[in-house]
Amino acid sequence: MALDAGVRCRCIEEGKAKPHPFPQLLVIDPVEGPILKPSATEAQWEQHFEWLGDPKICKHGGWIVGDFLGNVVLAENVRNALRMMEEKTDDIFPVLLDEVVVNGVHTGDAVEAIDAKRVLDEVERAEKLLPRYAPDASPAMKDFFKKMRRLAEASIATGNPIQF
Numbered sequence: 122m123a124l125d126a127g128v129r130c131r132c133i134e135e136g137k138a139k140p141h142p143f144p145q146l147l148v149i150d151p152v153e154g155p156i157l158k159p160s161a162t163e164a165q166w167e168q169h170f171e172w173l174g175d176p177k178i179c180k181h182g183g184w185i186v187g188d189f190l191g192n193v194v195l196a197e198n199v200r201n202a203l204r205m206m207e208e209k210t211d212d213i214f215p216v217l218l219d220e221v222v223v224n225g226v227h228t229g230d231a232v233e234a235i236d237a238k239r240v241l242d243e244v245e246r247a248e249k250l251l252p253r254y255a256p257d258a259s260p261a262m263k264d265f266f267k268k269m270r271r272l273a274e275a276s277i278a279t280g281n282p283i284q285f
């Protein structure tokens with residue numbers, strides 16, 4: 122299992138995406154992104170997912186950032202490093218620990234755009250503490266924080282959630 126994450130572009134909200142098959146049913150949820158109203162049928166949901174997953178939905182293919190963050194082992198290592206830094210310093214990493222590296226098998230969850238600023242703040246503090254408290258941190262772990270920074274910045278810029 123792996124941890125993937127992405128942030129959608131704003132083309133759907135801005136009317137620049139391929140037309141939706143049922144525009145009257147489409148709503149943008151702050152957590153789940155583009156979804157259908159409760160009255161939608163199963164067949165309409167199927168067409169919705171086809172539309173949403175179409176790489177030609179807009180010039181970005183629907184996503185401005187999409188990253189493979191790492192496997193379950195990396196998630197475990199990041200979790201251990203963050204917990205260790207929480208124990209040894211006054212810093213805490215609640216969003217990263219409770220919403221990102223929970224178990225390395227995140228699918229269908231999201232960090233809302235209003236929390237992206239906190240993610241960015243936690244990433245910046247973790248990157249500052251790493252050299253001192255985890256000098257043997259792997260390149261993959263450093264890469265993980267770089268990718269989380271990019272995702273958080275994209276979420277802040279678009280107002281869309283970081284989806285896992």
Ligand SMILES: [Zn+2]
Binds near residue numbers: 184
């Ligand atoms: Zn787009």
